[in-house]
Amino acid sequence: MLTSPGTTGFWVPVALSSDLPAGTVVPARIPAGPIALWRSQSGRPSASADRCPHRGMSLSHGFVRGEALSCIYHGWSYGPAGNCLRIPAHPGLTPPEAIRTVTYPVTEAEGVLWVAAGEPAAAPPTLAGRVPLRSLTVFGDIAAIEAAAGAKASAEGLMEAGGITVLLSSVRDGETLVHVLVDANAGPADRIAAARAAEGLRRKAEDFQKKGAER
Known part of the structure; x- marks a missing residue:
């Protein structure tokens, strides 16, 4: 849960x-x-x-x-x-x-540091052959990121978004930490493409967040 x-x-x-x-x-x-x-x-x-x-x-x-x-x-x-x-x-x-x-x-697993806010119910999810590329902060909530990606995050916070995989963590209202993941065998070109796609997702999500606040 x-x-x-x-x-x-x-x-x-x-x-x-x-x-x-x-x-x-x-x-x-x-x-x-x-x-x-x-x-x-x-x-x-x-x-x-x-x-x-x-x-x-x-x-x-x-x-x-x-x-x-x-x-x-x-x-x-x-x-x-x-x-x-x-x-x-x-x-x-x-x-x-x-x-x-x-x-x-x-706990530390597959290049990610996880902290438990209470008694852990289970181990953190496995990343299934993916490795972290970078992290970025999005000034928008998870709903805004999902709207920008046209996808829904799993219960673990994992989401496929425009050819990249991200791991989401809500920092506070209107702010989300996004860990960008790539295939463990990804080459330099794939890593650059993933980083660019993540920046595009951030801009789009922050635009969704801003428009939602203006309503």
Whole structure:
């Protein structure tokens, strides 16, 4: 059962693996709200609510050091399980267990990072021989993208659109993250054509969204 368009069970495709190198953090969003998506130096992906418990600073503005995510404001550090590991102003203190960030399950499959907004009902869908090419943000909802493509997205958020395959994830009202997929054996010309088709779909969908707002 879907919790929102573009999810499988509770899984949301928030980013491509290639967009999150080791030792980096990026902002992302799931139906529960904004998250800090980060990858430790060893390569483990994690997802934390995008708010430091100390002063509320966005953790996606922070930095990754080793296997921890640190807030850029006062340097409080958190592990993948959300527990506070270090408070620089009190180096001899073992942080209380009560100081934690909210965390979400993350899985990585076929070049896509999925975050669960609740208890996953099943594994994320397989991409059936397709691989991610790029992601782009469309300032339009999934209905506008479906109207532009003349097609309907599956329960998993997958849709065939004008010769390309896309994986859709609703970011918020009027904004959708689109992951463009191509055949694993696609050559350079096919990849360029898919990228151009995706840009065309974005322009058309945003036009549909704009016209709908003007009614």
